[in-house]
Amino acid sequence: MNSIAVILQLAGAVALLLFGLGLVRDGMLEAFGLRLKMILGFGTRSQPRAFGSGLLATLGLQSSTATALLTASFVDRQMIGGRMAQIVLLGANVGTALTAVLVSIQIEAVAPALMLLGYVLRKRGNVLAAGIGGALIGVGLMLVSLALLEHATLPMRDSPLLAAFLPMLDNAWPVALLMAAGIAVVCSSSLAAVLLIASIPLPPELTMVLVLGANLGGAVSPVLASAGLGAVARRVAVGNLLVRGIGCLVALPLVATLAPLLAGLPTHLTGLAVEGHLAFNLALAALIWPLNGAIGAVVERILPDDPPVTTARRNWLDDTVLDAPLLALSGASREVLAIGDKVERMLSQTRTAFARDDTSPLAEVAEIEDQIDTRQQEVKNYLSRLTGDASEDDRRRAIDILDYVINLEHIGDIIDKGLGPEVRKKIGLGLRFSDEGYQELERLFLVTQEALRMAQTVFMTRDHDMARRLMELKIEIRKLERQSAQRHLIRLREGQTESRETSSLHLDILRDLKRINAHAVSVAHPILDEQGLLVESRLRAAPRAAHKE
Template sequence: MIDLIGAVALLLWGIRMVKTGVSRAFGARLRRWIAAATRNRLMAFGVGLAATMALQSSTATALMTASFAGSGFISSAMAQAIMLGANVGTSLVTRILAFDIHWLAPLMIAAGVVMFTFSEARPHKGIARAVLGLGLMLLSLHLLGQSTEPMRQSEVLRALMASLDAVPALAVVVAAVLPIASSSSLAIVLLVMSLAASGTVGPALGIALVLGANLGGAVPPVIATMGDGPLARRVTIGNLAVRLIGCVIVLPFADQAASALSGFALEPAQLVVDAHIGLNLLLAAIMLPLLGAVSWAMRRLLPEVPIQGGPGHLDQASLSNPAMALAGAVRETLRIGDNVTDMLQKNLEALRRNDTKLCADIAAMDDEVDRLHEQVKLYLSNLNRTDLDEDEAHRSAEIVSYAINLEHIGDIIEKNLHDLVVKKIRNQLTFSAPGAAEIEEVYAVTIANLRIAQSILVSGDAKLARRLVEAKVDIRYLEKRSADNHLNRLRDGQIESLQTSALHLDILRDLKRINAHIAAIAYPILKEAGVLSESRLLEIAKPAGRAS
């Protein structure tokens, strides 16, 4: 049993390495291919099949497809066609791995290690990771065969299999639980294949276990998308419903199917694989013409509802009243600012506590900032088509400018500061006590400045605007002072400062950039008040006697 557990764990790890390696090497291309598969059902089916054979994970394909459907890039019917292809793809992967090519495992492991060691580019490292994962999968299958061989003599296992064979529905349930726990139906089908090869599992029971593995493999994507909108959940729940239909159709005829496949399969293990492929091909043949009905059922089950957290103050009816429309746009833009403030605070807390979970949702928050920013811009562009006086047009431009700057700040936090925090935690780095205090001070001033900018958007107060621009100067001095202190600590040979030098300076640089975006709200107000110079360059006196 210990050998069996270790072999299954190695198989799961190999599958994970292939999935992450292919995603890192070709992830962007795979996403484009999946997003482009909307012309017809057969094309969508083919893309789902190819993507899953590359990723060796129908779960990964399901999550990508659900994200596209949730964003409205592909229809529910096309998403279900992709999932039918994904189900066939994972069964074909099982067929390939079922060939006795375990002798390739050492070669692929060695090649993967060498490629990963000497590769510099991220795509090349991803390919090396996938090759190494394939080698580990082949090795694990060899170990699975060895570990299941002694099970032929196990009376306990025989009794267990006999009880499952007597109640096929129970076998389906037991086999469905295993992919939920392991997040891989492929691994469970390969395990059933090994048990069949050792004579522990009979043909009819093998088919029941394959049905359960297929059904359970559709559950992890459902769990992963529970917090998403109805468009995304229609994909995963629809895929689960399709697999459940397949179980209901095939299970009563498991004995007949086993007899039919026995005429083609030369070995018990081959019968299990053929049943896996046949089930998914049957489902594809039945469901592809019925995708319209499946989509209709999913729309009835999961109707669209207003997105929580979406724009709440952009009333289209108010566009005929510019004053009310501008007030609503201001309130929505303040929400964007509040989200950005939360992102900064979470990032600081994660930096302080060395806990990536505290900023795990920063990417989702940035997506929300992007959505609200686009909605505000679209709303005000519609408003600008109406007759606005000069003040209203100026106010509209001011709001859009501030929203754009907030969106830039969100990108800096999500793409730069968040990655710097993760790098610090992953490498177990620690700032020196003075360095940490300096960084936290700049964070605190930045958050305070953002709150001032929020007040300025509402009030348009020139005194607050002047205070914000002065605070930007203070940030510049804080950043320079901290950088100078950091260099002094480097000269003194402080270990913490030596290890975190790049992180320290990069965080200061990004916070300085954020403050530049924050201060932009003040410039139009100060310019209108006549207290903003066009340039910080000093006027140079002309030499005497020179012609003017």
């Protein structure tokens, strides 16, 4: 019974730790999700910046797995190069090790204060405050879980079963390594596995072997989670697993030498497991960084490019269900979602042409635009033929679908007839933006892609919270556009040659991206209007004139 009680206490403490990690991740995404994505999306122009962006994103998300999946999705959308993504993940691995250090420092006493502050912020209703509040509650729960882990492992220190088991495990390091890897896979977190290892009294060598296993297992979860992505994106997770595997193979024979050295350090704020975790990832980053190109080549051999797939277009507009409005509207919605995916592809290819100074992706943009014009006309004709049996809700939904597809067609026109010629002009004339100007436009391209993806989700789910976030994103985009225009004018006044040569082009691209965002965000209007959250005019009420005697 005592053994069962200890196991239950350990399981409960680990569950609380994972729950706290999830709260921190969700809270940071809610509060700073766009900024974290921007850090990853445009923070990869050089290897040091890519490393730093991975580290910062992981410190925010408290999960290298989450960073790996975000990075893989960006690679899948051609927003980050595959080999640069490996540098991002080296930073992410160091970031999760630093997170372990931060949460392992003995500061359990502040946990109640963090949770109280988090609760107060959650009640404020503001998205930013609510996200930060959720993250603070998560950190507080993580600190509490560490105290529970320490308490749960106290009986194990004098356990005869553990005393008999440890020598067996200490003599079978490969088994110990695989066992720790399995724990990390089950927890979907190398951080949780390392903190669990740190709470158990173990010999130094065995501790380090288990830490290596936790690192290996932490790289397995992104491989499993990215299985549905294309080969280019899967290479990111597989490359990270290969890197950690190489690190474990190199480090395992050295454990007997290195573990006593680490254990003998004069300062121990967090324990050998946490400090060994940090030392391993720092050493791994230093070892692999110069070999990144060779690692990338190996991964490309392991996962060659996907063969081109030519599939016939699926037409969701079924004339046989026009007398069943619910089925007809469902088909129209799926057709419009497919059109939205095409529009996002247009923007992605335009951004690729802009970033690479290559006009070839723009040929596909023109082809897609022709397809969108045809398909949106088919949707309009289809909706006009709905039977008179449609209810008021059905007619309202049909209008919403029609509005969204018209906005998508406008976005396609802006990309094809606005952004496309502007990018061609940049490439054809060999124009170069200033570093600051280029980063500002890259940032706005990234935010615009995110707005399109959110618009698709809002259209599909009609989720009120997501619609509200989309409207808040519009405000963020307006600020970015205004700030970029102001900074561009400052650079002009300072006489920067590059800014002067690209002045009209910079402002035209800003204008078109702003227009695209306005059309994308419009999908949220009817949803928020149903909740009474929109006003007819943005004009403030005029102050009343003072009464004259």
